[in-house]
Structures are given as structure tokens and as C-alpha cells.
Amino acid sequence: MSKTALTILIIIVLIVVGYFIWGGGPAKTEEPNLETVSQEMPVEGSNTPEMIVEAGKNIQEFDISGAPFKFSIKEIRVKQGDTVRINFTNNEGLHDWVIDEFAAKTKQLKAGESETVEFVADKKGEFEYYCSVGTHRAQGMVGNLIVE
Numbered sequence: 421m422s423k424t425a426l427t428i429l430i431i432i433v434l435i436v437v438g439y440f441i442w443g444g445g446p447a448k449t450e451e452p453n454l455e456t457v458s459q460e461m462p463v464e465g466s467n468t469p470e471m472i473v474e475a476g477k478n479i480q481e482f483d484i485s486g487a488p489f490k491f492s493i494k495e496i497r498v499k500q501g502d503t504v505r506i507n508f509t510n511n512e513g514l515h516d517w518v519i520d521e522f523a524a525k526t527k528q529l530k531a532g533e534s535e536t537v538e539f540v541a542d543k544k545g546e547f548e549y550y551c552s553v554g555t556h557r558a559q560g561m562v563g564n565l566i567v568e
């Protein structure tokens with residue numbers, strides 16, 4: 421091996437060793453401690469909606485089931501302008517889910533059937549939703565939609 425080749429080899433070894441000592445190795449830069457900002461969602465029992473933002477609209481989704489003669493959720497609360505999506509499931513008997521002021525209603529569903537209705541809560545106030553089958557409404561199969 422010639423002297424030149426040996427010199428080049430030594431230089432290469434020094435460069436490689438130097439790289440590992442000072443340059444390379446695992447990066448030890450301290451990652452900034454990213455504080456996770458946890459947003460507390462208000463808990464309002466079972467009528468807390470699942471909030472979905474979809475194509476620019478705020479969708480408040482509620483799963484409501486019906487049985488003689490009641491709805492599983494007696495009160496739902498949304499903000500004016502929200503899109504309200506009701507996933508209505510009938511557990512027993514024949515029922516529907518109707519809200520006159522927003523012209524939204526499901527078909528009359530048999531036990532085990534489900535239907536989804538969607539509408540925009542474009543006015544503030546308190547509105548009653550109910551089951552339109554027979555005298556169910558008078559028997560207490562009602563609930564309140566509150567638009568704030």
C-alpha cells in the first residue's frame with residue numbers, strides 16, 4: 421500500500437469517526453414539550469350530541485330510541501344554525517319521530533327499524549317533538565328541542 425493511499429485511508433477513517441462523535445448519532449435536540457390542550461366538553465347526560473363538522477356545517481347528531489310511550493331522550497339542545505341529525509330507532513311498538521316547526525319526520529317505524537332525519541335549526545326557541553301514532557303524543561311520547 422502506497423503512502424498516499426494510507427494517508428487517504430486515515431483521513432477517511434478520521435472523517436467517519438468524527439462524523440459519529442460530533443456530527444451524527446441520534447439527534448439529541450430537545451423536543452419542545454407540546455402541551456396537549458384538552459377541551460372539556462360539557463356533559464349533559466345522554467343527550468350530549470356527537471358533534472360533526474362536515475362540509476362547513478355543524479351537525480349535531482342524536483341517537484333517540486322510541487318505546488311505548490316515551491323517547492330515550494326528552495330534551496335536546498343545539499345552537500341556531502346547527503344541522504340536527506336524528507337517528508331514530510324504534511325498540512317496541514309502532515312509532516315515529518316528528519317535529520312540525522322544522523317539517524321533519526320519520527316514517528312510522530316498526531320495532532327494530534331505524535330512520536335518520538336531518539334539518540337545520542334555523543330559528544331559536546323551544547319546539548316539541550313527538551310521536552304521531554295514535555294517542556302517543558297525549559300519552560307523553562314527547563320531547564323538547566331547544567335551539568339557543
Ligand SMILES: [Cu+2]
Binds near residue numbers: 515552553556561
Ligand atoms: Cu309512538
